[in-house]
Amino acid sequence: MSNEVANKNQIIFKRRFFYLIMCKLCETKTVYEFTNKRKLCKNCFIRWFQKKFLYTLRKFQMIKNGDIISYKDRGDFREIVLEELLKKFFENGNVRLIKNKGFGKIALADSSDIVSYKILHRLIEEKINSKEILPVEGKIIRPLYLFLDKEILLYARLRKLKFKKIPEKKSKISTFVDEMEKKHPEVKHSVVRSCLEIYG
Numbered sequence: 001m002s003n004e005v006a007n008k009n010q011i012i013f014k015r016r017f018f019y020l021i022m023c024k025l026c027e028t029k030t031v032y033e034f035t036n037k038r039k040l041c042k043n044c045f046i047r048w049f050q051k052k053f054l055y056t057l058r059k060f061q062m063i064k065n066g067d068i069i070s071y072k073d074r075g076d077f078r079e080i081v082l083e084e085l086l087k088k089f090f091e092n093g094n095v096r097l098i099k100n101k102g103f104g105k106i107a108l109a110d111s112s113d114i115v116s117y118k119i120l121h122r123l124i125e126e127k128i129n130s131k132e133i134l135p136v137e138g139k140i141i142r143p144l145y146l147f148l149d150k151e152i153l154l155y156a157r158l159r160k161l162k163f164k165k166i167p168e169k170k171s172k173i174s175t176f177v178d179e180m181e182k183k184h185p186e187v188k189h190s191v192v193r194s195c196l197e198i199y200g
Contacts, residue, residue: 023041023043023044025041025042025043025044026039026040026041026044027039028041029041029042031045031154031158032045032151032154035185035186042158045154045155045158046155046158046159049147049151049155050085050088052146052147053085053089053143053144053147054089055146056135056143056144056145056146057143060135060136060141060145061136062105062107062135062136062141062143063090063095063105063141065093065094065095066094066095067095067096067104067105068095068096068098068103068104068105069086069090069095069096069097069098069104069105069106069107069141070098070099070100070101070102070103070104070105070106070107071083071086071097071098071099071100071106071107071108071109072099072100072108072109073099073100074164074166075163075164075166076109076163076164076165076166077152077153077156077161077163078109078110078111078144078149078152079109079163080156080161080162080163081109081144081152081155081156081159081161082107082109082143082144083099084159084161085143086107086143104139105139105140105141106139106140106141107141107142107143108140108141108142109142109143109144110142110144110145111144111145111147111148111149111152112145112146112147112148112149112188112189112192113148113149113177113178113188114149115133115142115145115191115192115195116177116187116188116191116192117171117173117174117177118132118133119133119191119192119195120173120177120191121171121173124173133195133199134195134196134199135196145192146189146192148188148189177191
């Protein structure tokens, strides 16, 4: 196959994939807009979120047949979303889900926000611990690793999931990161990506 034909096929594939995650409503009934100005409506956002969840599991080889997965349930939006997705994709399969037990692999609801805070805190303290910042470390897995809090919260609301609003104490560093994200979107993702390049 010539390079020209291969490039054309690649462009066609990208276009088809693009249309799979967008529809006419994405422009008129937008619920989420990415930094590249791409917009998604409610249904397309939910579909994108679920696909990215599965992509994260596959990319980091988090779950395989026969696994026992434990997860916490304090009721906050991250843990409720994690529980919903784990049940959606694994409850009727060959993976056993256990709530609040600590057996098998332990699925934490750490988002890119949480991980970026931890990374910067540990860098300042000069106490980097890979168990706290990597998507998979031993029995610890972080299926929401590539999601921002605002994406997880929006998914919970669009799916009408019931969750508790648990107050979170934020340090000066965490507040600084949040402010930087407002001025320079993708800062949190950049911190996480840099961590993966160095420690992954």
